[in-house]
Amino acid sequence: MDSELIDWTVCVATRSALGPNFVRILGYFREDGTESVAKIEDAMRVKDPASMVLAAHKLKGEALQLGALRLGLTAEQIEMTARACVEHHDTPEEVIELVVGLQALFDETLAILEEEASPLVQQRNPLGSGRRLG
Template identity: 35%
Template structure:
């Protein structure tokens, strides 16, 4: 089951990262999308292989990248998986207890990316409606001389 959308993304962190990155935000967000998907596949494959060692790095990477973009829920879940996998490495045991957590990663990423895309599209629409913005139609006087 997915979490409520308010718990999936930390919008303050998302906005802060967006402000810091600026014009390159869309490009870096696409890198996050690709890298997160690869990390999830790696965690899933390691879980299937019962290989805790192979789970640690992709879970750690997914955690850090997600939290930087404000993807709070997936960041916290990845952190939980990373810590559990590290404990399994120390105990020399298989990560069998993660059977409820690993399958949640993929749908959570899909929901997170959907929310990100909706926010980016809404921002683009708001920007286009601003007076003086490229492609914006003036509220008064489109096509009128002196208006």
């Protein structure tokens, strides 16, 4: 259910603040997020938590700014675990399930956000969101 993936209060506020630039920012999120997920997966494959930290941090920040709550919190958990692994000279196996599910979570989240940015959704609700808050 998308209400578990998206914090609509944050999403609507960001969309309102960005106005017509929301779609462009969403495009950057698609590009950056795709790159970050790939870097996290690659770092997991070679057991390199240091490389995982930066990519997870970037994904977390961008996701949370758009209201992509579950994606942001998942990226944060990967980031924090990877940071601890760097400090303890350990490998990040404990987040393997999160990393394995990250691409699907990113894709599902992005699809919801892109639907929200659709001009058809904007026509249905000229106040800026196809979602009902509350």
